[in-house]
Amino acid sequence: MNVFKDAGHLFxxxxxxxxxxxxxxxxxxxxxxxxxxxxxxxxxxxxxxxxARPIKFAGHESCEGCHADVLDKKKNGKxxxxxxxxxxxxxxxxxxxxxxxKPDKLDTAVLxxxxxxxxxAKPRNFPQVDTAEHSRGLPCDTCHHPHxxxxxxxxxx
Amino acid sequence: xxxxxxxxxxxxxxxxVAWKYVLAGTPEAAPNYKLSEHWxxxxxxxxxxxxCGNCVRACQAENDVPDxxxxxxxxxxxxxxxxxxxxxxxxxxxxxxGFPPAKDVKGKNFFVPKLCNHCADSPCTxxxxxxxxxxxxxxxxxxxxxxxxxxxxxxxxxPYGCRFINPRTNTAEKCTLCYHRITKGLTxxxxxxxxxxxxxxxxxxxxxxxxxEFLKTHSVHVLKPSMATRAKVYYNELDGSVR
Numbered sequence: 508m509n510v511f512k513d514a515g516h517l518f519x520x521x522x523x524x525x526x527x528x529x530x531x532x533x534x535x536x537x538x539x540x541x542x543x544x545x546x547x548x549x550x551x552x553x554x555x556x557x558x559a560r561p562i563k564f565a566g567h568e569s570c571e572g573c574h575a576d577v578l579d580k581k582k583n584g585k586x587x588x589x590x591x592x593x594x595x596x597x598x599x600x601x602x603x604x605x606x607x608x609k610p611d612k613l614d615t616a617v618l619x620x621x622x623x624x625x626x627x628a629k630p631r632n633f634p635q636v637d638t639a640e641h642s643r644g645l646p647c648d649t650c651h652h653p654h655x656x657x658x659x660x661x662x663x664x
Numbered sequence: 665x666x667x668x669x670x671x672x673x674x675x676x677x678x679x680x681v682a683w684k685y686v687l688a689g690t691p692e693a694a695p696n697y698k699l700s701e702h703w704x705x706x707x708x709x710x711x712x713x714x715x716c717g718n719c720v721r722a723c724q725a726e727n728d729v730p731d732x733x734x735x736x737x738x739x740x741x742x743x744x745x746x747x748x749x750x751x752x753x754x755x756x757x758x759x760x761x762g763f764p765p766a767k768d769v770k771g772k773n774f775f776v777p778k779l780c781n782h783c784a785d786s787p788c789t790x791x792x793x794x795x796x797x798x799x800x801x802x803x804x805x806x807x808x809x810x811x812x813x814x815x816x817x818x819x820x821x822x823p824y825g826c827r828f829i830n831p832r833t834n835t836a837e838k839c840t841l842c843y844h845r846i847t848k849g850l851t852x853x854x855x856x857x858x859x860x861x862x863x864x865x866x867x868x869x870x871x872x873x874x875x876x877e878f879l880k881t882h883s884v885h886v887l888k889p890s891m892a893t894r895a896k897v898y899y900n901e902l903d904g905s906v907r
Contacts, residue, residue, distance in 0.1 A: 529674075540811075543795070546699075546800075546801060547798055547799075547801075548795040548798065549795045549796070549797075549798035549808060549811070550795070550808050550810070550811055553806065553808035553810070553811065554699070554800055554806065554843075556808075556810075557806055557808075557840060557843050557844065558697075558843055558844050558847040558848075559844065560843075560844035561844070562726075562844060562845060562848070562850070563725050563726045563853070564722065564725070564726055564845075564850075564853050564856050564857065566845075566850045566851070566856060567856070586859075588859070588860070588861055589859040590856055590857060590859075592722075592856060592857055593718055593722075593856075593857040593858070593859045596725070597722075597725045597726065620762075621716045621717065621718070621762055622714055622716045622718075622859055624762065625765075626715065626762075626763055626765060626766065626773075627765070627766040627769040627773045628715055628740050628741075628742075628763065628766055628773035628774050628775055629714045629715065629775075630711055630712065630713075630714065633714050633860075
């Protein structure tokens with residue numbers, strides 16, 4: 508007895524399924540990004556794309572290449588560990604083209620208070636003042652030198 | 665050879681699979697940077713944090729974070745000695761503009777900077793239905809903005825509240841540990857601009873990194889260790905009231 512007798516309709520059904528699977532694989536081959544799955548269940552090229560985003564803060568090493576004089580002033584002072592851009596802001600454009608892009612002038616009355624305004628939550632040993640009472644709105648660099656903040660006789664300016 | 669319809673149907677899937685590998689090549693990377701040689705984390709030395717908000721401002725400038733959203737932020741804790749279980753926490757505008765004077769100077773007051781913990785077993789990457797977020801081979805949790813659907817599963821899954829949907833792109837966004845900087849040998853924007861050195865980038869796979877000596881000699885914790893996320897942001901002298 509032939510087991511395949513009258514089984515033609517099953518083969519036709521199987522052929523429809525196989526055709527569907529092939530179409531699925533073809534479409535999938537075009538839609539799934541090329542690098543997907545190379546490093547894990549994600550698009551491997553995304554890693555390089557994220558790494559290629561532009562930089563805004565140049566980093567203190569690139570400042571120190573030109574501004575060695577400021578580094579000398581800072582290195583024995585209390586602000587030795589404070590990097591340039593912590594106060595001067597993002598300067599990657601200035602580092603790329605120092606003549607065309609110049610950093611803004613800073614207002615020490617605002618800038619210094621960001622760190623040194625008294626607050627009960629700050630560490631006890633951190634130098635802090637009540638600026639309203641301490642300087643009454645005067646810029647801090649009237650008396651203190653910002654790169655090495657000691658009181659300068661006759662004023663810093 | 666004549667290609668019949670049958671032959672074509674058989675060839676197409678094989679060709680598409682082969683074509684995929686032809687196009688893919690090897691994934692690009694920054695020069696002189698090997699993914700397998702790094703395992704990034706961060707050290708936060710809490711007794712040094714002065715709550716100036718420099719890290720928050722630096723992060724927003726570096727990564728173009730929209731106003732009102734934060735990849736890192738600073739919280740201020742007030743813990744009354746009569747109710748240490750219920751600390752009062754505030755973070756006005758993420759601490760971006762510093763903090764107003766404390767309402768209650770009695771008890772304990774301190775700052776806690778927060779950011780993505782770059783968990784090795786991250787709950788946020790496990791729930792992504794499309795593989796748009798992942799832990800990279802060097803231990804940084806990243807989001808692929810071209811693949812993200814904006815379904816918000818990961819925003820809900822993060823136990824630390826470190827993710828948000830960027831209103832401009834409608835995709836999930838989070839701290840990348842300044843991946844575009846650390847792969848070029850720079851430190852993160854927040855670490856670069858921390859005036860007291862309270863934040864330090866750490867490469868746990870580099871035996872010369874000072875993090876190893878620090879972890880051996882200090883009382884260091886991670887946030888929510890009970891979640892078993894294997895967080896890699898280490899807090900020195902973390903108070904037990906911090907959530």
